[in-house]
Amino acid sequence: MHFHILTLFPEMVCDGLHTSVIGRAADQGLLSIHAVNIRDYTENKHGKVDDYPYGGGAGMLMQAQPVYDAYKAVADKIDSGTSKVRVIYLSPQGKLFTQQMASELAKEENLIFLCGHYEGIDERVLEEIVTDEVSIGNYVLTGGELAAMVMIDAISRLVPGVLGNQDSGVAESLEGSLLEYPQYSRPEYWHGKQVPAVLMSGHHANIARWRREQSIVRTAKKRPELLEKAQLSEEERALAQRARME
Numbered sequence: 001m002h003f004h005i006l007t008l009f010p011e012m013v014c015d016g017l018h019t020s021v022i023g024r025a026a027d028q029g030l031l032s033i034h035a036v037n038i039r040d041y042t043e044n045k046h047g048k049v050d051d052y053p054y055g056g057g058a059g060m061l062m063q064a065q066p067v068y069d070a071y072k073a074v075a076d077k078i079d080s081g082t083s084k085v086r087v088i089y090l091s092p093q094g095k096l097f098t099q100q101m102a103s104e105l106a107k108e109e110n111l112i113f114l115c116g117h118y119e120g121i122d123e124r125v126l127e128e129i130v131t132d133e134v135s136i137g138n139y140v141l142t143g144g145e146l147a148a149m150v151m152i153d154a155i156s157r158l159v160p161g162v163l164g165n166q167d168s169g170v171a172e173s174l175e176g177s178l179l180e181y182p183q184y185s186r187p188e189y190w191h192g193k194q195v196p197a198v199l200m201s202g203h204h205a206n207i208a209r210w211r212r213e214q215s216i217v218r219t220a221k222k223r224p225e226l227l228e229k230a231q232l233s234e235e236e237r238a239l240a241q242r243a244r245m246e
């Protein structure tokens with residue numbers, strides 16, 4: 001998987017993503033992260049990339065020319081065969097990002113992320129290059145970079161090998177699945193609290209049953225809407241029901 005990020009703040013994206021799990025995956029060649037500075041493509045001799053909006057209004061807009069030329073430089077380098085490379089524009093007006101969307105995007109060989117700043121980007125270049133407009137939640141950020149980083153993190157952990165030997169990223173979507181059960185590590189006693197005895201028993205079937213019950217109870221209490229699509233036995237449904245009443 002090759003991520004290409006068109007941005008005015010390439011260090012923010014590069015530094016942020018070359019850390020921890022994603023950074024290790026990049027070092028191992030499982031994925032690559034290329035941040036392209038849109039400013040490097042401006043034809044303005046002072047390096048300007050923004051201007052006032054026609055018709056007036058607050059703030060400045062990113063101009064079409066540098067955005068388009070940065071995109072073109074990246075797109076021309078990608079050999080995408082017959083299919084066109086997807087260009088994701090991060091915007092609060094976009095479709096809400098989900099685990100389902102992450103799984104679909106994880107199948108692509110290359111992805112281009114376009115990060116806007118100021119009050120936005122000239123509409124004409126968006127019309128020409130953007131294939132997907134995506135939002136990461138119902139709040140407003142100052143720019144698309146953090147949103148692109150969130151998406152790249154969620155997509156990268158689904159790339160084979162990135163999570164190491166663990167199960168493959170888990171769950172097609174959070175819908176229809178359960179939340180994680182609580183976990184404990186050494187010491188057995190901490191701040192007067194003891195690790196649940198079943199986990200110290202070495203009885204694998206009991207441990208598995210306890211964990212499943214914990215997952216069901218937690219989901220019922222914290223995210224009851226997820227249970228609608230979950231596969232539960234009659235007994236488990238009753239357990240969930242009781243947990244919601246508590």
Ligand code: 6GU
Nearest residue numbers: 090091135136139141147
């Ligand atoms: Cl993708 N971009 C910006 N600028 N703000 C957002 C967002 C994206 N998603 C939620 N808020």
